[in-house]
Amino acid sequence: MSEIGTSIPNVxxxxxxxxxxxxxxxxxxxxxxxxxxxxxxxxxxxVDMVIGNRExxxxxxxxxxxxxxxxxxxxxxxxxxxxxxxxxxxxxxGEDLYGDHVDPIEVRRRIGMVFxxxxxxxKSIYDNIAYGPxxxxxxxxxxxxVEEALTKAALWDEVKDKLKQNALSLSGGQQQRLCxxxxxxxxxxxxxxxxxxxxxxxxxxxxxxxxxxxxxxDYTIVIVTHNMQQAARVSDRTAFFTAEVDDxxxxxxxLVEYDETSRIFTNPSDKRTEDYxxxxxx
Amino acid sequence: xxxxxxxGKAASPGPRQLAGRRRPxxxxxxxxxxxxxxxxxxxxxxxxxxxxxxxxxxxxDPRLWENMPSIRRPENAGxxxxxxxxxxxxxLTALFVIPTGVLAAIYLEEYADRDKWxxxxxxxNIQNLAGIPSIVxxxxxxxxxxxxxxxxxxxxxxxxTLALLVLPVVIISARxxxxxxxxxxxxxxxxxxxxxxxxxxxxxxxxxxPGIATGSILALSRAIGEAxxxxxxxxxxxxxxxxxxxxxxxxxxxxxxxxxxxxxxxxFGVLASSAIVVLLALLLVMNSVAILLRNRYQKRW
Numbered sequence: 001m002s003e004i005g006t007s008i009p010n011v012x013x014x015x016x017x018x019x020x021x022x023x024x025x026x027x028x029x030x031x032x033x034x035x036x037x038x039x040x041x042x043x044x045x046x047v048d049m050v051i052g053n054r055e056x057x058x059x060x061x062x063x064x065x066x067x068x069x070x071x072x073x074x075x076x077x078x079x080x081x082x083x084x085x086x087x088x089x090x091x092x093x094g095e096d097l098y099g100d101h102v103d104p105i106e107v108r109r110r111i112g113m114v115f116x117x118x119x120x121x122x123k124s125i126y127d128n129i130a131y132g133p134x135x136x137x138x139x140x141x142x143x144x145x146v147e148e149a150l151t152k153a154a155l156w157d158e159v160k161d162k163l164k165q166n167a168l169s170l171s172g173g174q175q176q177r178l179c180x181x182x183x184x185x186x187x188x189x190x191x192x193x194x195x196x197x198x199x200x201x202x203x204x205x206x207x208x209x210x211x212x213x214x215x216x217x218d219y220t221i222v223i224v225t226h227n228m229q230q231a232a233r234v235s236d237r238t239a240f241f242t243a244e245v246d247d248x249x250x251x252x253x254x255l256v257e258y259d260e261t262s263r264i265f266t267n268p269s270d271k272r273t274e275d276y277x278x279x280x281x282x
Numbered sequence: 283x284x285x286x287x288x289x290g291k292a293a294s295p296g297p298r299q300l301a302g303r304r305r306p307x308x309x310x311x312x313x314x315x316x317x318x319x320x321x322x323x324x325x326x327x328x329x330x331x332x333x334x335x336x337x338x339x340x341x342x343d344p345r346l347w348e349n350m351p352s353i354r355r356p357e358n359a360g361x362x363x364x365x366x367x368x369x370x371x372x373x374l375t376a377l378f379v380i381p382t383g384v385l386a387a388i389y390l391e392e393y394a395d396r397d398k399w400x401x402x403x404x405x406x407n408i409q410n411l412a413g414i415p416s417i418v419x420x421x422x423x424x425x426x427x428x429x430x431x432x433x434x435x436x437x438x439x440x441x442x443t444l445a446l447l448v449l450p451v452v453i454i455s456a457r458x459x460x461x462x463x464x465x466x467x468x469x470x471x472x473x474x475x476x477x478x479x480x481x482x483x484x485x486x487x488x489x490x491x492p493g494i495a496t497g498s499i500l501a502l503s504r505a506i507g508e509a510x511x512x513x514x515x516x517x518x519x520x521x522x523x524x525x526x527x528x529x530x531x532x533x534x535x536x537x538x539x540x541x542x543x544x545x546x547x548x549x550f551g552v553l554a555s556s557a558i559v560v561l562l563a564l565l566l567v568m569n570s571v572a573i574l575l576r577n578r579y580q581k582r583w
Contacts, residue, residue, distance in 0.1 A: 077473065082395055109475030119466035121485060132474035135484070179470070186474055 026053040033088035058231035061241030066253020112183030118175035120167035132186035153181035173204025338555030356549035364538035374441030383452030412450035420514025436529035455497020459490035492579035509536035
């Protein structure tokens, strides 16, 4: 760890204190040649990456580099944007996510998502958690599901006495953990997080980061973040995206480098990655 | 501090350097013009109210809603058939217009692809429909609903015509209420594996109901004062019975008022004023309910 400390001050990379063998990559998503278009405009071009089971994968990069766009392909949230289209291939456990037979509703039941701004429904805490299971047809055992989800999201002790209260009365950090609990309640396999801490204060951020570590035992987590330290602290692998301008002057996002987090932050193979993480760019 | 005080002393003659100039004349004139416009609007309403209340006061008693209209004996004449007719008419109109308007609004806001030319055409035409004079809707009601569909000249034809008249207003206000629900709520719901209809039914609609209710009531309060389309439909101005079925002939308050104003005996003028007071009271009640709903249930995100 000392070499890390010398190369990038103030950044601790998730290291030996979380022992795991990340060499043995068990692929959940396999992305090859992914490009995402909004109309005729290619927002991201040619992304190849493999996302490992029960790992935390971070996607970092400057604004407009397409990291959120790629994230939103994993649960087909981009389908909701008129004119958005994905080319290339993403497989989920070997099954083509954009195959003709695939129902995006079914995809989203397996692959949950937490958004940048906490977006609890204007309902009680209980109903927020129960919403996912309910729309998926569950009727019985809801109390148990709610307690389990809130416990996993480290929120149970704070809210167990006020489950009937409106979720909007919670603090921002609590709301975000509620949104994570809401995602967990559907029992997904993957949780996608789109800058989950950018609207939160440092204390709430720490809690969410601890929670992510905890959750990565059971879930595959993909997180988009603007915060390099956060990527370094929580993730096993990091993908660095950047925005490039091609010959015709059109900006588009590209994946520059994808590797184990410790390597990205200590010994990146691409000059652009090094410039970005050392703060010379972006 | 020392620098500041020394500059201050050098630049100003005394302690009154922050007094500023007097308000320029142009600004004062503008302000007066603003207030004057407001006074015109309010004053006319106040004068109208004072006039009809003072004139109609003598006949603002239970006879008005207990008795049927009479041409021969103004001292016993009432407007029960018109009051009941108006209430039935509003109820039926609401029944027709609210579901239709809300469903149309849901389509336009949640499903319609705005890049398609026919959806843009649809939107443009709804705006236009809201501006069409009510008498034209009366002709539509007469030609299509009464004659071609053959529903006759009863309550249901009147209600359907009024529903068509206020439908664009209901659609526009329901769309605004639906649009006010933040997209993050829809995304949150869809990301949990909810279908689009589940998202609309369980998240979007409950959150927009106060806005939809407010808009619908305000639309109905426009319909309540309409006389022109009903005249076109041949609704009688003199009806001495309450409607008992959907196809019964009927009258409504604006028509009854019109009938009484046209009578030569001054007692009927008094009756007309008291009926106007009743109509305005109904209108105010509806608008108050709308305002109450808005203030009480309005969502803040």
